[in-house]
Amino acid sequence: MQNNTCFHCGDGCGNHTIRYQEKSFCCNGCKTVFEIFNENDLTCYYDLQSSPGAIPKEIEGKYDFLSQQNIIEKLTEFRSDSIEITTLYIPHIHCSSCIWILENLNKLNPKISDSQVNFGKKTVRVTYNPEATDLKSIVLLLSSIGYEPYISLDDFKSGKKHINRTLIYKLGVAGFGFGNIMFLSFPEYFEVNEFWLEQYKPLFRWLMFVLTVPVVFYSAQDYFISAYKGLKAKLLNIDVPIALGVSVLFIRSTIEIMLDLGSGFFDSLAGLVFFLLVGKFFQQKTYDFLSFERDYKSYFPIAITKIDKNGNENSIQVYDIKKGDRLLIRNEELIPVDGILINGKAKIDYSFVTGESQTVSKHSGDKLFAGGKQTAGVIELEAIKSVEQSYLTQLWSNDVFNKNKEDGFTTITNNISKHFTIAILTIAAIATTFWLFTDASKALNVFTAVLIIACPCAIALSAPFTFGNLLRIFGKLKFYIKNACVIEQLAQINTIIFDKTGTITSNKNCNAEYDGESLSDSESLVLKNSLRGSNHPLSRTLYSILDEHNIISLDRFDEHIGKGIEAGHEDVNLRIGSASFVGNLENTSVLNTTVHISSNNVYKGKFTFYNSYRKGVSKLFNQLKEQFDLVILSGDNEGERENLKKLLPSKTKLIFNQKPEDKLEFIKYHQSEGAKVLMIGDGLNDAGALAQSDVGIAISEDVNVFSPACDAILDATKFKELYPYIKASKSAIKIIKWSFLLSFIYNIIGLYFAVTGHLAPVVAAILMPLSSISIVVFTTVCTNILGRRLK
Known part of the structure; x- marks a missing residue:
């Protein structure tokens, strides 16, 4: 007997089945998609999930407008002769096979160099060669394989999403079913014989069954899908106990009405799903609010x-x-x-x-x-x-160039809850076995109540809401953190390394004296314009001190990070930087912060700087000295050693003459010895050190030096508040642990009543979202108190 279900999309083929390679297809579109995958050795797409495709719609001529340059200009976020990048919203992304095929578009079209899926936002970011293909071809390819992008012609945006009301619909169906099932259950609850006539019992019970079916197979489907995918990946996720409880209730209730053993537990089942979704809705709305504040208000302080x-x-x-x-x-x-x-x-x-x-x-x-x-x-x-802040946020977190520091890092939630589901399933099995031999009528209720009451949703919510709220609070206080994981890593650091120039020193109120041969007007002109082009703190300071000059376009400019600048205009060639860089080896041992100048390979002189340290530096280091190993790691010479010894605690290590690669190796060595390193630098010379450290913080002071290597950006005016920020991160971990303890106490009490048979499944279903809501309220209130203390 032929299979009458489409191999690609899973829909029924009807009377017009198309056969190809002993497989059934509902239309030529699905057959064409299969042929494309087959020709490109991508048929393992179907191994990830059966029938995952969507029926391609008629698309001929639909996207001709994508040949217009003004529209392409609006839809692409980057364009050059050899590379174009666009982000497209794909509403149909829904499973692992979708992600797999969309991240393998280069196998379908070799002119596509890269494609990255954001599953949460249902977008795919495509990088391609515009000389060999175009945006229209990309969109047509996506549409032909069942992933048609949504493109709004009103505002030329490709990522504009429709509001997803799926959860609201599911909540509505569950609420409707729950209310009506409870209404139909009242006569049997009160045993009103005059009303509940014997001949109507089967009718009302089957009506309850009919109302329960959409609740289980539509409203609760996400729990089943999540549990199935977890089990398929050999993982026991938090939805396994819920799916198991719902299944047991539904099967037991159906058997009871079929064999006329009773009315079943349809009211408890519908109530369970309804209250689960209420909790989920509350969680989603609250977290969406936190995410909104972070996405649109956490601008970079550059x-x-x-x-x-x-x-x-x-x-x-x-x-x-x-x-x-x-x-x-x-x-x-x-x-x-x-x-x-x-x-x-x-x-x-x-x-x-x-x-x-x-x-x-x-x-x-x-x-x-x-x-x-x-x-x-x-x-x-x-x-x-x-400026589009969401774009800058995306750029900061782009995995294309950012080293993933989360590799090998186990979060507190994973650490505590990884064995939770196994423990609950074991307790449920033991309790059910006990009641089967003691009082079999209670066994089902006990099994279901245990699975529901011990749902680890509260544990799963603790960290996201605590860290999410703290990210928002930090952002308002001008401390901008890349993601929640950084807060957790910040709480674990035990060693803090500071750069000196531009980090603990301020570019403002800094003086410099010149010692050497006078510069000609043309040399002074080139010097001023050379410094104008540099972002090094000493360059910026010297630029602000020197007299005004005309603005010119330099013929040559090259900045050697950690060494100096080479610049030229007409017949003047300057070198500005360290003594060794400009070729004056006699001055390499001078114990001051200096900038040397040579013109056309002739040494001219030097500017000697007298550092101005940030307000509160001494107090900050004294706050930190009790808990952390403190290090000053500077590329400058030792001219400031004595001043720093007077300013900073005695146990602070002072290390000078460090090149950028030396700083990186210093951090790497101490990490190998077990240190958890926080590096604080200016983001320019310290990019390698910031990337190597467990947490890297770039100090921003009226400078647009953007370093994706850093994990956080701290406004220079808030430098003295660094200790309270670290302390708040540690307090956030304590809040999560307290919320875990509250959840644990709740679970122990709930499990006691569930195991002893004194807790009905529907009561457990009401208590479960209430526990989740209480955890959210607890973490939010505690983090808000933290925020008020920081202010």
Whole structure:
């Protein structure tokens, strides 16, 4: 007998079955998709989940509008001659096979270099070569295999999502079923013989069955799907006990009415699902609120230099950028917004966006995309849109370039709850076996009540709500953390390493004295414009001290991280940096913070800096000294050693003359000895050290130096508040542990009543979401108290 179900999409084939390779297909579209997969050796797509595809709709001519350049411009987030990137919203993403096929698009079209799925947002980020394919071809390919993107023509956005009301529909169905089943159960509850006539019992019981079917197979389907996928992956997730409890209640109740043994537990079953979904709805709404605040209010505390109509340079926050603003981008600065290049020679590194490290040269009039990093001196551009904070957040967390520090890190939730489900199933089995031999009528109720009352939802909610709320609070206090895992890692650190220049020292109120041969006007002009293009703290300080000069475009500019700058204009070539870098070996041992200058390979002189330390540095180090090993790891010479000894606690290690690679190796060695390292730097010279450390914090002070290597960004004005932030992270762990303890006490009490047969399943179903809600309230109130203390 032929299988009349479509092999690709799972729908019925009807009377028009199409046969191909001994498989049935409902239409030519599904057959074509199978042929595509078969030709490209991708048929293991069907091994991940049976019949996962959607029936492709008629798409011929539907996407012709994607050939228009103005629309392509709106839909792509990055464009160059060899790379284009677009993010498309795919409503049909729903399972592991969807993720697998969408992340293997390059096998269907070799011109696609990369595709990444965000399952939660149902989006796929596609990188492709525009010389070989185009956006229309990408969309047609996705549509042909059953993953048609949703594209809004009203505003040219490809990621605009419809509001997902699925949970509300399921909650409505469960509520409707629960209310009516309870109503039909009342006569039997009260045993009203005059009303509940014998001949109507079967009718009312089967009506309850009919009302229960959509509750179980529609409203509760997510629990079954999650449990099945967990078991398939050999994991016992938190939905296994729930699915098991619902199944037992439904099967037992159905058997009872079929054999006329009783009315079953349909009222308890519908109530269970309804109250489960109420708890889930509350959880979703609360967490969506927290996520909303984080996504749209946690802007980066980086500033950008705006040039006004009079040519004056002023620092503004990136979220204040408006269309038409003229912006100054220095060397190693991130371009925060799409713009048109006006002045300067641009060599843009788009590796943060594309993963490709090759720089791209741009000329006046060319478009520059947000996320690129200027690597060849100073440029000026005109903004053509305002900053999209969600895009910057995505850039910060992009796995293309970001080392995953979470590998090998076990979260507190996983640590505590990994054996929870096994323990509950064991207790349920033992209790049920006991009651089967003692009082078989109670066995089913005991089994179901144990599975429900001990649901680990409260444990699963503790960490997300605690960390989510703390992320929001930290953001308001100008401490911007990449994700919740960073808070947990921050709470475990035992060693704190500080860079010196630009970290514990301030670029403001810093003085410098020049000692050496006077610079000519042309040399002073090149010096000022060279410093204008650099983001190093000493360069920025010296730039602000020197007299004003005309703005020129340098012919040459090259910044050697940790060493100095080479720059030239016409016949003047300057080297600015350390004594060894400019070629003056006689001054390498001078015990001061200095910047040396040579012109056309002739040594000219040096600027000696007198550091201005941030307010509260001494107090901060004294707060930290009791709990942490403290280290100053500086690339400068030892000129400030005596001052630092007076300023900082005696046990602070002071290590100087460290190159960027030396800092990285220092951290790596101490980690191998068991240290949990927090590195605090300026984000420029310290990128490697920030990436190597367990937690890396970049200090931001009116500088648009964006370092994806860091895990957090701290506004320089909040530097002295570092200890309270670390202390709050540790307190967050305590809050989670207390919530675990409360959940444990609740489970012990609930299990006692469930095991002894004194707890009905429906009562357990009511108590379970209440326990989840109580945990959410507890963690939210506690973190808000933490926030008030921080303020």
